Amino acid sequence: MPNISHLNNKAVANIHSFNGTEYGNLGTVNLVTAPGLAASFADDKAVAKSITTGTGQSIRITDSNGHFNFVHNSAYTISFWIKPGWNSSLNANIHLFTSTTTGTTNSSANMIRIYYHESLNRLYFEYRSASNAKKSNFWLFHANSGNYAAAYAAAGLGSSYWSASNRGNVGDDNFTMITIAKSTTNSAGSNYAKMYWNGTYLGNGHYGANGTGQGTPNMSTADRQIAIGSNSWTYAKSGNSTETQYNDLTIWDKQLSASEVSELYNEGTRLDATQHSAAENLHMYYKFENNGNDSSGNSRPAFVISGNSNFESI
Numbered sequence: 001m002p003n004i005s006h007l008n009n010k011a012v013a014n015i016h017s018f019n020g021t022e023y024g025n026l027g028t029v030n031l032v033t034a035p036g037l038a039a040s041f042a043d044d045k046a047v048a049k050s051i052t053t054g055t056g057q058s059i060r061i062t063d064s065n066g067h068f069n070f071v072h073n074s075a076y077t078i079s080f081w082i083k084p085g086w087n088s089s090l091n092a093n094i095h096l097f098t099s100t101t102t103g104t105t106n107s108s109a110n111m112i113r114i115y116y117h118e119s120l121n122r123l124y125f126e127y128r129s130a131s132n133a134k135k136s137n138f139w140l141f142h143a144n145s146g147n148y149a150a151a152y153a154a155a156g157l158g159s160s161y162w163s164a165s166n167r168g169n170v171g172d173d174n175f176t177m178i179t180i181a182k183s184t185t186n187s188a189g190s191n192y193a194k195m196y197w198n199g200t201y202l203g204n205g206h207y208g209a210n211g212t213g214q215g216t217p218n219m220s221t222a223d224r225q226i227a228i229g230s231n232s233w234t235y236a237k238s239g240n241s242t243e244t245q246y247n248d249l250t251i252w253d254k255q256l257s258a259s260e261v262s263e264l265y266n267e268g269t270r271l272d273a274t275q276h277s278a279a280e281n282l283h284m285y286y287k288f289e290n291n292g293n294d295s296s297g298n299s300r301p302a303f304v305i306s307g308n309s310n311f312e313s314i
Helices: 146-155 258-268
Strands: 045-049 059-062 076-083 093-101 112-117 122-128 134-140 176-182 193-197 212-214 224-228 244-252 282-286 310-313
Touching (some): 076 258, 122 176, 134 193, 176 258
Antiparallel strands (some): 045 310, 059 224, 076 244, 112 122
16 A cells, blocks of 8 residues: 555554454455555553652653763754643743753753743754853744744744644644754754754744854763753753643654654654654654653663653543
């Protein structure tokens, strides 16, 4: 079935059975063989970050084996699905994905982060080295002009800010897929670090093709700690009102192309990333199906989910 992408207006990745027959037992459909159907997989749960603070309420990895030691000139892609629980009166940063040197409380220790500044309606990508040298860019969602027009159209938030009451363009279960795809160039400019909302490229960002920053980051390959839904150096509170849900975190050791990001988005339905065309570059993969285990096949460390942070049905 290699040429069929939909059946009865349903993406083939979502087809578990046909006329009562499980997919694994299908031989042909209208004389077309079934092996081309994308593999289905359980996707019943997400992980929810507590709105309280501290390591004891965190979703985190503390790595000791160099599994996430990307540096300033590494190519990588970080992608995750998110369902905001915060409201629009925080006046604060909401850290979505962060990493720093294992054991540090210093935000400049090999930091990589994706965060949303709620009061400014900006989605940031930034990385820093120990000297506080940094590169960054941000995408603004409520202005339909200039460098912001592409992000305005992709997010679909209109003139209001991103929050639980205004999620904009979403996929299944009201989740949005956020992706940063970075090249080997030591820059957060849009020519080198491309941000996507669902499967749509957000354009140049505020700082355009070459980005901005201070100094020249020179990150080391030290072991890293990773946090979802908070920063990774103090595990500070990120959000309010209700818990924010995260699902299907994938980390790739290459810069995914626009078509590969679109493939991962899968028209809004989370894809089993091991079936992706770039699966050989799938570095870490967390489905959060009631555990924090890695599903990439690379035996990466598991997430620890602590305190009121928990697994929730979706």
